[in-house]
Amino acid sequence: MERGTTLIVFMLILSFLSVTTLISGTVSYAIFILLVFHFLMTSPQLKFPSHYAILFITILCVYLLNAVVSPYSPGPLYTSLGIFFTIIPFVVFYISYNLDFSWEYISKYIDSYIYLSLGIAAIIYVETIINDFSVTTSFSLLTTDWFILGYVASMFVQCIILSLIQLKSKGGTRYRFFVLFFFISVLLSNQLKAIGGASAVVLFYLLFLSELPKGLKALSLCMMGVAAMIVIPLLGTFNTKVDQYVNTYMDESNVEDLARPALYLQAVNMANDFLPLGTGQGTFGSIPANMYDSQVYYDYNLNAIYGLQYDGDVDFRNDAHWSSVLGEQGYLGSLLYIILIAYPVVRIFKKTNGDDESRNRIVRFLTLMCFLTIVIDSITLSVITRFAFVFVLSGISGMILRRLDEDCEDESDEDFEMVENMEDA
Secondary structure, eight states, X not given: OHHHHHHHHHHHHHHHHTTBSSSOHHHHHHHHHHHHHHHHHHOSSOOOOHHHHHHHHHHHHXXXXXXXXXXXXXXXXXXXXXXXXXXXXXXXXXXXXTTOOOHHHHHHHHHHHHHHHHHHHHHHHHHHXXXXXXXXXXXOSOOOSSBOHHHHHHHHHHHHHHHHHHHHHHOOHHHHHHHHHHHHHHHHHTOHHHHHHHHHHHHHIIIIIOOOOHHHHHHHHHHHHHHHHHHHHHOHHHHHHHHHHHXXXXXXXXXXXXXXXXXXXXXXXXHHXXXXXXXXXXXXXXXXXXXXXXXXXXXXXXXXXXXXXXXXXXXXXXXXXXXXHHHHHHHHHHHHHHHHHHHHHHHHHHHHTTOOOHHHHHHHHHHHHHHHHHHHHTTTSOGGGSHHHHIIIIIIHHHHHHHHHHHHHHHHHHHHHHHHHHHHO
């Protein structure tokens, strides 16, 4: 397991780097490339689910074809970078699937991720105390110059999921504390999507995974509702944030002049104009599109919108992940991309379907909640491109799927040996 331990350490380092402002993102991607090379050089035998491999090769062919036919193709360098950033979740799944971790080792990785997040939270709380609890421009009660608060809040939601499944599988007071601590931290961050995601996760846990009697479940849900009605009005910053969202996004006259709605509206137009392939990798809403002045933003009148100018004072170009997927990859590429992202979850559900064994219920809850929260969060944040989330979405699901596949093979071998013994007898 030494190779696996090394890879996990790298994963944790990259997770930290992906949510901090202290080090350039270029460094983290360089480390990831070294991680991939280290994995390939030290892996004696590699496995890959056949259907996943076919889909992966197909989507690569679509990307390469689009690089040739798209009038917006930015050239080999930016196209290659665009493809590289897009396929990171698939590469992480491939690496994780080949780690062949035991259930115990998967649990250790989950614990490591939780403790990393606790360390990040501790730093943020120290920063907040130093800054005298001053409210930020995002109306958050937490202040930080070292981290990107929106991504950290979403990371805490993942930690609530991971802490809940550890509580279910291992028990222990510490995991109850972790759930409470991360939930309070999400509330103090005042990130509305994260608050909604954390609340939904706890609600689904109580409804579908908790073994509390029905009466206690109902009581717990009522207490959550009462607590929300008491606490939320006391958080003046929460109400201010809600008012800002309502006044900004519910006014139809503003939609075409706001970065995120405009990105989605024009992404649909791009997908229709360049049916079925889109404008091509590295042209719209992705990291390479920030490295040069893409013509797409001018032709679709996005360059005039605040936050979408090249080299502007603020940058909202990467703030809507799914708009980038639809605009760059078109309907065909988007469909293949979604299938590849969802593949581990679907396979895990098929492997555990009809079996209500405690571990299988935990696995289904973990993979589904992580998938849903990250996919929904990516509507307004590019969390799927951040290693802190990729290593949960693709990393943990890859480890779990490999373990399930190996367990099925072991059971098949045992059945075969039993049949042989019966025949010999």
